Amino acid sequence: MPHLPASTPLDIQLRRRYTSLGVFLPAGMTDSADEQRTIDALADSGVDLFEIGVPCLTPFLDGPVIASAYYEALARGTHVHDVLGTVSYASRRAPVVVMTYWESVALYGPRRFAREMKSAGAAGIMVVDLPDAQARIWSDTLAEAGLSSPRLVLPHTTDAALAQACATASGWLYAPAAAQESTGYQGPLDLAALARSVRRLRKASALPVVAGIGISTPALARAVAPLVNGVVVGSPIVGALASTGREAAAGLVADFATAVRTPVGEASRG
Numbered sequence: 001m002p003h004l005p006a007s008t009p010l011d012i013q014l015r016r017r018y019t020s021l022g023v024f025l026p027a028g029m030t031d032s033a034d035e036q037r038t039i040d041a042l043a044d045s046g047v048d049l050f051e052i053g054v055p056c057l058t059p060f061l062d063g064p065v066i067a068s069a070y071y072e073a074l075a076r077g078t079h080v081h082d083v084l085g086t087v088s089y090a091s092r093r094a095p096v097v098v099m100t101y102w103e104s105v106a107l108y109g110p111r112r113f114a115r116e117m118k119s120a121g122a123a124g125i126m127v128v129d130l131p132d133a134q135a136r137i138w139s140d141t142l143a144e145a146g147l148s149s150p151r152l153v154l155p156h157t158t159d160a161a162l163a164q165a166c167a168t169a170s171g172w173l174y175a176p177a178a179a180q181e182s183t184g185y186q187g188p189l190d191l192a193a194l195a196r197s198v199r200r201l202r203k204a205s206a207l208p209v210v211a212g213i214g215i216s217t218p219a220l221a222r223a224v225a226p227l228v229n230g231v232v233v234g235s236p237i238v239g240a241l242a243s244t245g246r247e248a249a250a251g252l253v254a255d256f257a258t259a260v261r262t263p264v265g266e267a268s269r270g
Helices: 032-044 064-075 080-090 102-108 110-120 132-145 159-167 191-204 218-227 235-243 246-260
Strands: 020-026 049-053 096-100 124-127 173-176 209-212 230-233
Touching (some): 020 209, 020 246, 049 064, 049 080, 064 235, 191 209, 191 218, 235 246
Parallel strands (some): 020 230, 173 209
């Protein structure tokens, strides 16, 4: 499917006839030239948007596959300024959302982080552990930089916290598909619970809803796709890159892309 221009707001990117496929890729897994070949291979296999992860020492919301990729990237000396190069290259192929922990943003400087990611070509930044006290300031910072501020909303989020998240979100709301909060879950999904969660988010906000965490197979992606505007996969692709290589990972992306290319139903139009 043709991509909309990278400058198109994320909420417009996701309001399409078909459910979008997002692929998460930690920056710095390999050297720059090899990483660019990987980005090209994955993009050619059907990626609608990239989530580029900023390596972090304490990725407490990530399972062993992504955490290991982060540790390897850090061991290679990957820093935020290296991530900028990854974002710049990936944004030539598809819209990019930067995925990060607040620690990385705070150490780099929030305004500098936002400004430089925007200059590199990012469409948005999602801080997965955004502190409540920083939410409004961070949202305003991203708006000033011309970036979207997607928000992760965990299933047990209170009504008050959901209202705050929606008030400081733009681009999309991110709903974990699995009850387990860390990435890498490989068990069955409670689709009825996910549908309830998505309905709750849609009642609270007009933003598109994206689902990730626990969508470990194309079959699960196919089941989730009619419920949401976008499906994001991470650990299966990162694991394939680490264990069997780029060609296998690209083939898996193609399988996921085929699985989610179902017309968006009324439940997911939002």
